[in-house]
Amino acid sequence: MNEGEAFLEALEQKARILAPGARATYEANKDLCSWLLNPLARWAEAAYGKQIFEDAARGYASYCIGVAQAQRIYEKAGRYTPEAMPEIMSGVYEDEGYMVPYMWAAILIYAFWPSMVNHLAMFREDFLRRLPANARILELACGHGVLSLLAAEERPDIQIEGLDISPPAIAVAERLLKVSGHSGNVKFGTKDALQANGSMESDVYQGIISAMLAEHLPEPKPLFSAMGRMVSKDGLVYFSTAIESAQRDHVYEYNQESEPLQMAESAGLRVSLLVSDAGLPSAGGRFLPRATAMILQRR
Numbered sequence: 001m002n003e004g005e006a007f008l009e010a011l012e013q014k015a016r017i018l019a020p021g022a023r024a025t026y027e028a029n030k031d032l033c034s035w036l037l038n039p040l041a042r043w044a045e046a047a048y049g050k051q052i053f054e055d056a057a058r059g060y061a062s063y064c065i066g067v068a069q070a071q072r073i074y075e076k077a078g079r080y081t082p083e084a085m086p087e088i089m090s091g092v093y094e095d096e097g098y099m100v101p102y103m104w105a106a107i108l109i110y111a112f113w114p115s116m117v118n119h120l121a122m123f124r125e126d127f128l129r130r131l132p133a134n135a136r137i138l139e140l141a142c143g144h145g146v147l148s149l150l151a152a153e154e155r156p157d158i159q160i161e162g163l164d165i166s167p168p169a170i171a172v173a174e175r176l177l178k179v180s181g182h183s184g185n186v187k188f189g190t191k192d193a194l195q196a197n198g199s200m201e202s203d204v205y206q207g208i209i210s211a212m213l214a215e216h217l218p219e220p221k222p223l224f225s226a227m228g229r230m231v232s233k234d235g236l237v238y239f240s241t242a243i244e245s246a247q248r249d250h251v252y253e254y255n256q257e258s259e260p261l262q263m264a265e266s267a268g269l270r271v272s273l274l275v276s277d278a279g280l281p282s283a284g285g286r287f288l289p290r291a292t293a294m295i296l297q298r299r
């Protein structure tokens, strides 16, 4: 059996309603999903013990319920209605009880949600496998740190720094790093993405990852400016964001794919690849939640 199936089995026990959809996405994309779930299962069990599979299943279930509730409120209000940033900091990013289960969900959706599985494909095929040799990589808002760890697993020649504003998320990332065997190549730290090391310097990184961060910022334009400055001429940016997709900590509402695209272009970047995916058919609401990912390069 694939080690990663332990996550699905826990879902079948603890969140039965959500399990068939997750399994269908996994079965239809087994190579790709196992590429994520197998090492994740090894690191998670080594760092937290077998209990982690149930904990992750519970985290995934409460996240999915929260997303559905937030989308209903969004449909009624007609716009995102986020709490103020200080409340999001204290109630989400600094709250270990909220943040740790959220982080398990944030990584599992890449293998369990049809709208995210194409992001995983783009991340592996069009970003990691195309980075220049010995690339220096920055991951902004690394959360759980798993994308950085997978990057190190796939590309042992690269060096990666991951940073996130949330201390409990960085604690998860550090715990997984410790058992992953990648401590020589990967470093994590607690920091605001907009105050990244090198954000004022040019040409510092051959790869930048900004996955599902822009919608968490009150204004994402400075994120694009910093990425446009920091990425080298031969480098790649992997960028993703949520469109018409409400969540408790989504504060910037994108309604069209052209909006992040134009922000990227205004920052001197061009898009070499774009995927935008609504996943499952919409239930007929006025908003269609989508997840968009792009590969960006310096013009």
Ligand SMILES: C[S@@+](CC[C@H](N)C(=O)[O-])C[C@H]1O[C@@H](n2cnc3c(N)ncnc32)[C@H](O)[C@@H]1O
Residues within 6 Å of the ligand: 093, 106, 107, 140, 141, 142, 143, 144, 163, 164, 165, 166, 169, 191, 192, 193, 194, 210, 211, 212, 213, 216, 217
């Ligand atoms: C949806 S999670 C994404 C985690 C990971 N990048 C992924 O794709 O699974 C959003 C992350 O953004 C982080 N975040 C929000 N605002 C941030 C900021 N200003 N600087 C750095 N991280 C931030 C949160 O702490 C959280 O870990």
